[in-house]
Amino acid sequence: MKTVAVIGNPNVGKTVIFNSLTGMKQHVANWPGVTVEKKEGWLVGSEKRVRVVDLPGTYALTSQAVDEKISRDFLVNEKPDLVVNIVDASNLARNLNLTLQLIELEVPLLLVLNKMDMACTKCMVVNGRKLQEIMGVAVVETVAYRGHGMEIVRNEVKKLAESPAKPPKISYGDLERQIEAIRMSLGRGSRRWEAIHVLENGCLPDGKPVGKKTEKILKTWAKMPNGGQTEIKVIEARYQQIARFMGQIFSKNMEVVTPTDRLDRLTLNQWLAFPIFLMLMWVMFHFAYTLSFPFSSGIETGFEWLGGWVSGHVGLAWLKSLIVDGLIGGLGFLFTFVPPIAFLFFAIAWLEDSGYLPRAAFFMDRFMSKVGLHGRAFIPMLMGMGCNVPAIMATRSIDSEKDRLITILVNPLVSCSARLPVYVLLAGTFFPEHAGTVIFGLYALGVVLALAMAWLFRKTIFKGQPEPFILELPDYQWPRMKDVLLKTWQNVAEFLKKATTFLLAGVVIIWFLNTHPWGAGLEASYSAGLGHLLEPVFRPLGFGWEENVALIAGFMAKELVVGTFGTLYGTNGGLAGSMDKVTALAFMVFVLLYTPCLAVVGVIRKETGSWKWTAFSVGYSLLLAYGVGFIVKNLAGFLI
Numbered sequence: 001m002k003t004v005a006v007i008g009n010p011n012v013g014k015t016v017i018f019n020s021l022t023g024m025k026q027h028v029a030n031w032p033g034v035t036v037e038k039k040e041g042w043l044v045g046s047e048k049r050v051r052v053v054d055l056p057g058t059y060a061l062t063s064q065a066v067d068e069k070i071s072r073d074f075l076v077n078e079k080p081d082l083v084v085n086i087v088d089a090s091n092l093a094r095n096l097n098l099t100l101q102l103i104e105l106e107v108p109l110l111l112v113l114n115k116m117d118m119a120c121t122k123c124m125v126v127n128g129r130k131l132q133e134i135m136g137v138a139v140v141e142t143v144a145y146r147g148h149g150m151e152i153v154r155n156e157v158k159k160l161a162e163s164p165a166k167p168p169k170i171s172y173g174d175l176e177r178q179i180e181a182i183r184m185s186l187g188r189g190s191r192r193w194e195a196i197h198v199l200e201n202g203c204l205p206d207g208k209p210v211g212k213k214t215e216k217i218l219k220t221w222a223k224m225p226n227g228g229q230t231e232i233k234v235i236e237a238r239y240q241q242i243a244r245f246m247g248q249i250f251s252k253n254m255e256v257v258t259p260t261d262r263l264d265r266l267t268l269n270q271w272l273a274f275p276i277f278l279m280l281m282w283v284m285f286h287f288a289y290t291l292s293f294p295f296s297s298g299i300e301t302g303f304e305w306l307g308g309w310v311s312g313h314v315g316l317a318w319l320k321s322l323i324v325d326g327l328i329g330g331l332g333f334l335f336t337f338v339p340p341i342a343f344l345f346f347a348i349a350w351l352e353d354s355g356y357l358p359r360a361a362f363f364m365d366r367f368m369s370k371v372g373l374h375g376r377a378f379i380p381m382l383m384g385m386g387c388n389v390p391a392i393m394a395t396r397s398i399d400s401e402k403d404r405l406i407t408i409l410v411n412p413l414v415s416c417s418a419r420l421p422v423y424v425l426l427a428g429t430f431f432p433e434h435a436g437t438v439i440f441g442l443y444a445l446g447v448v449l450a451l452a453m454a455w456l457f458r459k460t461i462f463k464g465q466p467e468p469f470i471l472e473l474p475d476y477q478w479p480r481m482k483d484v485l486l487k488t489w490q491n492v493a494e495f496l497k498k499a500t501t502f503l504l505a506g507v508v509i510i511w512f513l514n515t516h517p518w519g520a521g522l523e524a525s526y527s528a529g530l531g532h533l534l535e536p537v538f539r540p541l542g543f544g545w546e547e548n549v550a551l552i553a554g555f556m557a558k559e560l561v562v563g564t565f566g567t568l569y570g571t572n573g574g575l576a577g578s579m580d581k582v583t584a585l586a587f588m589v590f591v592l593l594y595t596p597c598l599a600v601v602g603v604i605r606k607e608t609g610s611w612k613w614t615a616f617s618v619g620y621s622l623l624l625a626y627g628v629g630f631i632v633k634n635l636a637g638f639l640i
Contacts, residue, residue, distance in 0.1 A: 001048075001049055001050070001051060002049060002050045002051070002081040002082070002161040002162065003050075003051050003053065003078065003080040003081055003082075004021075004043065004050055004051065004052045004053070004080060004081065004082045004083075004084060004157055004161055005052075005053050005055050005074060005075060005078075005080040005082070005083045005084070006018050006021070006052060006053065006054050006055060006083075006084045006086065007055040007058070007071055007075075007083060007084070007085055007086070007098070007102070008057060008085060008086030008087065008088075008095070008098070009057060009058070009059050009086075009087075009088065009091075009094065009095055009098060010057035010058075010059075010474075011057075011088070011355070011358070011474035012057075012086045012087065012088040012091075012095065012114055012115070013086060013088070013114040013115060013142075013144045013145065014054070014057060014086045015054075015483060016144040016145050016480055016483055017084070017086055017112060017114065017142070017144045017150070017153065018039065018041075018052065018054045019482065019483055019486060020044075020144065020147070020150045020153075020154075021041075021043055021044065021052050021084075021153070021154060021157065022040075022041030022042060022043065022044065022052050023041070023044040038053075038054075039053075039054040040052060040053045040054065043154065043157060043158065043161075044154060045154065045158070046158060050157070050158065050161050052157075053074070053080070055070065055071040055074060055075075056068075056070055056071055058071050058098070059094075059097070059098060060097065060098060060101060061075075061098070061101045061102075061105070062101065062197060062200050062201060072105075072205065075102075075105055075107055076105065076205075080107070080108075081108065081161045081164050082108050082109075082110060082157060082160050082161045082164055083102060083107045083108060083109050083110070084110045084112060084153075084157060085098065085099050085102055085109055085110070085111050085112065086112050086114050087099065087111060087112065087113055087114065088114060088115050088118070088474075089113040089114060089115050089116050089118065089119040089124070089126045089141070090115050090118040090119040090121075090122055090124060090475065092126060092246065092250060093239075093242055093243075093246055096242045096245060096246075097238055097239070097242065099111065099135075100170065100238050100241060100242070101193075101238075103135075103137075103167045103169075103170055104170075104192065104193040104196055105193050106166045106167070106169075106191075106192075106193070107166070108160065108164035108165055108166055108167075109137045109138075109167050110137070110138050110139075110140070110153075110156055110157065110160055111131070111132075111135070111137050111138065111139045111140070112139075112140050112142055112153055113126060113128050113131075113139060113140065113141045113142065114142045114143070114144050115143065115144075115475070116141050116142065116143055116148075116149075117143045117146075118475050118477075121258050121259075122258055124250065124251070125250070125251045126141075126249060126250055127248075127249040127250070128140070128141045128249075130248055130249045131245065131249045134245060134248055134249070135167065135170075135245065136167050136168040137167045138156055138160060140152050140153050140156055145477065145478075145480040145483075169192075170241055172234075172237035172238075172240075172241070173237065173240075175199075175233055175234065175237045178199060178221070178230065178233075179192060179195045179196055179199065180195070181217060182195035182198050182199055182214060182217065182218075183195035185211070185213045185214040185217055186198070186210070186211070186214060187211075196234060198210055198214060198218075199230040199231070199233070199234050200230070200231050200234040200235070201231070202218065202231070218230070258475070259476060260355075260475045260476045263476055264359070264473075267356065267359050267363075268359060268362065268363055273359075273363040274363070274367075277360055277363075277364075280351070280356075281440065281443070281444075282436075282437075282440050284344070284347040284348070284351075285344070285436055285439050285440040285443065286436035286437075286440070287343060287347055288340050288341075288343040288344040288347060288420075289340055289343075289424065289435055289436045289439060290436060291339075291343055292339035292340040292342070292343045293339075295339035296336045296339045296340065296424075297336075299335055299336045299338070299339070300336045303328050303335070303336070306328055307324045307328040310323050310324050310328065311324055318515075318518065321511070321515055322508070322511060327504075327507065327508075327511075338492065338496070340420060340421075340424050341417045341420055341421070341491075341492065342488055342491075342492045344385070344386075344417060344420065345386060345417070345487070345488045345491040345492060346484060346485075346488040348382070348385065348386060349479070349483075349484045349487040349488055350479050350484050352487075353477070353479035353480065353483060353484055353487075354476060354477065354478070354479050355473070355474045355475060355476040355477055356476070357379070357382065358473050358474060359473055360378065360382070361376075361378040361379055361382075362473060364378045365378065368451070368454075371451045371452070371454050371455040371458070372406060372454050372455050372457065372458025372459070372462070373403070373406060373407065373410075373451065373454045373458075376398045376403075376407075377395070377398065377403070377406075377407040377454075380392065380395050380407055380411055381407075381410075381411060381414050381447070381450065382414075384411050384412075384414035384415075384416055385414060385415065385416065385417070385443065386416065386417050386491060387416050387417060387418070387491075387494075388411055388412050388414065388416045388596060388600045388603075389599050389600055389603050391411050391414070391416075392408050392411050392412075392600065392603050392604060392607055393603065393607065395407045395408055395411070395607065402462040402464060405462065405608065405613065406454050406457050406458060406462055407454075408604060408607055408608060408613075408617075409453070409457060409613070409616070409617050409620075410450040410451075410453050410454045410457070411450070412596040412600055412604075412617065412621060413446050413447075413449050413450040413453065413592075413593060413621065413624075414443075414446050414447060414450055415442060415443045415446045415592050416558070417491075418557060418558035418559050418597065419558045419591055419592060420439070421559055421561075421562040422554075422558065422561045422562055422588060422591050423438070423439045423442055423588055423591075424439065425562055425565065425575070426575075426584045426587065426588050427439055427588070429575055429576050429584070430576070430580075430581045430584040430585075431581070438585075438588075442588055442589070442592050445589065445592065445628075446592050446593070449593065449624065449628070453620075453624070507560070507563045510527070510549075510553055510560065510563060510564050512526075513525060513526040513527040513530070513549075514526075514527045514568065527545075527549045527568075528545055528549075530545075530548070530549060530552065531544070531545025531546060531547075531548040531549040532545045534548040534552075535548065538551075540630055540633070541583075541586050541587075541590065541626070541629045541630060541633050542579065542580075542582070542583035542586060542633050543583070543586075543587065543590075544578065544579070546564075546565075546568050546569075546578060547578075547579070547583075547587055549564055549568070550564040550565055550568075551590070551591070551594070554591060554594075554597070555595055555597065555598065556597065556598055557597050557598070557599070558591065558597055561591060582632075582633060582636045583633065585632055585636050586629045586630075586632040586633040586636070587629075589625070589628055589629050589632050590625045590626070590628075590629040592625070593621055593624050593625035593628060593629075594621060594622050594625035594626075595618045595621055595622050595625075596617070596618075596621065601614060601617075601618060604617050
């Protein structure tokens with residue numbers, strides 16, 4: 001079996017090319033020892049003889065950042081038979097920096113010049129054949145999202161994986177003497193790229209300090225008039241080579257105003273950027289709720305029919321109750337909310353692939369920095385609308401420990417897709433004509449409170465200013481439907497997997513608590529006893545014992561709030577008679593803000609490495625939910 005690694009900077013079309021190579025038949029897991037997503041599949045037409053691994057998008061391989069370390073360790077330790085380096089032809093100078101670092105690693109290389117159409121739009125002429133000649137690596141030109149050149153890429157991958165060849169060494173001129181001296185000082189068996197890493201970072205690739213001999217050499221050079229700042233010298237040496245390449249392969253005929261430039265005049269405008277963002281978010285939630293309604297109704301009708309059929313064919317009372325009231329009433333009720341979740345993931349994937357989301361992060365940084373959040377926090381917060389677990393993992397891209405901790409602590413306040421079924425159920429039941437607006441308002445409230453808490457944390461616990469935010473903006477492009485649908489399916493599949501395992505167990509537990517002691521009735525059940533126990537605490541918010549039980553279940557997984565209502569009330573009609581509009585709104589606000597689910601608590605503990613911060617996150621969110629819920633309960637009545 002041959003192994004092929006795919007690597008490139010963010011926003012170069014790596015996902016499209018990886019999907020094309022594997023035919024979108026991928027296995028998604030996590031890299032060993034870390035929670036960063038790993039994708040791999042088999043090369044189309046290779047009959048499972050060529051494994052293709054998608055490495056995290058990265059700008060370099062030299063730091064200890066998680067994504068860069070994963071890529072470097074895989075290339076060094078796994079020794080893939082071929083590395084496919086995706087390069088944005090319209091941003092060639094920046095992209096070739098990673099290419100040179102791959103050549104330093106002496107890995108067999110195939111260079112894919114993607115987005116050739118973007119280069120043409122900007123009147124850039126890139127000579128791929130000349131680049132192949134001067135760098136000594138195979139080069140293929142593509143427009144991946146249209147499929148242009150992808151057949152050639154697949155053939156080249158198949159051919160080069162069978163007969164790999166390392167690229168020729170690229171000399172860094174006067175720096176070569178220092179590189180060789182460091183390599184010799186590191187000991188027998190040390191490689192050139194390790195010496196370059198030491199020169200650039202002052203430490204070994206695994207982050208450990210260098211030996212005394214190497215340290216002595218570095219200190220001696222630092223005292224010399226022109227010997228210090230080896231990090232800058234390494235970077236300068238790379239870009240001198242890139243400039244030499246660019247002079248031979250690149251030309252720009254004229255300055256042109258591209259469609260991206262025209263759109264950016266609107267989407268990045270000082271006065272229009274934020275209103276446009278709010279409008280798109282409002283449209284996204286209305287899109288998710290309105291278009292999904294017929295599908296949800298169909299699923300609900302199907303489960304109601306199934307429940308009636310089971311009732312007529314199963315005679316054993318406890319078994320009938322388990323299937324009808326537990327599985328169909330709880331888990332089946334939960335499945336009716338798969339359509340709005342799917343449409344929401346579809347909209348987010350569309351905005352991401354279009355190139356808009358990085359721009360949203362860019363203009364939001366101006367505001368977020370004022371409340372104490374790093375610009376990079378925007379992406380984890382937006383990811384939180386899908387699931388807070390990967391969103392908190394994504395904070396690893398934030399270098400500052402203070403900035404990262406603030407982002408982790410406020411991220412659970414951003415409403416995830418697991419809470420969406422609760423909103424859809426209650427907003428659809430109590431505010432049917434304005435359900436989309438209510439749902440949008442809840443998401444907006446979560447973001448506003450997250451920003452407010454970030455400001456408070458920055459002023460009290462984590463004093464100081466967030467670090468500067470640097471972000472490259474990709475060109476706008478029309479998203480490729482296959483890739484958008486694939487991302488949507490992967491997220492929906494994760495929800496379905498969760499529903500058929502963890503949530504299934506939760507629903508059965510809730511059914512047991514609702515029906516036992518057997519024959520005693522719901523009012524005398526274990527659930528009622530537990531709910532009544534909490535009534536004095538939640539009476540100021542207007543919650544009955546049923547809502548209290550749902551909140552307890554929601555601590556395991558927020559979707560179980562809906563599953564609990566399904567087993568308790570069976571239909572929306574029963575729910576509609578259990579509370580008024582104001583209480584329903586207060587309940588939705590409480591679900592938005594209170595203690596995150598067990599999975600989020602677990603990932604907070606893992607990412608912070610501290611039970612103290614984990615307990616703090618759980619405690620403050622619970623107090624915040626109670627306080628805001630109390631305000632809504634007592635003030636919303638004047639508005640509704």
